[in-house]
Amino acid sequence: MNASDLMTIREMCDAFDVTPRTLRFYEAKELIRPERQGSRRLYSRRDRARLKLILRGKRFGFSLEDIRQMLNLYAREGSNLAQMQSTYDLARERLRLMEDQRDELEIAIAELKAELDAGAMMIAAARAAD
Template identity: 60%
Template sequence: MTEDEAEAAEKARSIGEMCAEFGVTPRTLRFYESLELISPVRRAQHRLYTRRCATRLRLILRGKRFGFSLEEIRQLLNLYDLGDQQLTQLSRTRDAGRERLDAMRAQREELDLAIADLERQLALIDDMLTRRSGAEAN
């Protein structure tokens, strides 16, 4: 272990701490590790999650919330190490984010239409039930 890795390991979180902080399961963390989305430091049989792991996990969870696939997230995260002051990563993330935002807005419009239609249908059914209940009472 290099000196930098040793220093990072001392400040690192355990798997339990990561799970508690981010609301994920150990299985989720191990899955992300298997996909090489995060790379905890190994000390004997223990995984120690560095600040970089925590940052990457935060970005992974945000990306998932926005509807990105894990593969899309992995590709964007891997652009960090290109050595261009993250210009490529930021640019591609912005472009992907704008595309996703457009798709989400379109979905919201479709959902708004479906909600309005369902509300109208339920109002019709309520009206029919009210009339039939009134007819039976007579």
């Protein structure tokens, strides 16, 4: 990080634990827009903030396309009510999906555990009969 607060692609990769390919990919998908010094990309503080949001979105299970839309809404006019609302709705929907997924997972875990208990008994039986 130099005086003007700009970072090279490698510094970004080290800082956020991503590959150059990933950063270029996000740029191609219009999720970030680093400035250029000649042909080299230089990432500003703002770019880093966006990347943070992107990575967080991914942890939440949003697709890059979802994230792009939310970022654009966010950026265009921070105070547009309708846009904030639609971002909000999107997030709520995602939350429901995540909760459903968690519930299904919980059920599957319980079932698999039961299965394993039964299987463990069968293995023990086979071993005993050996």
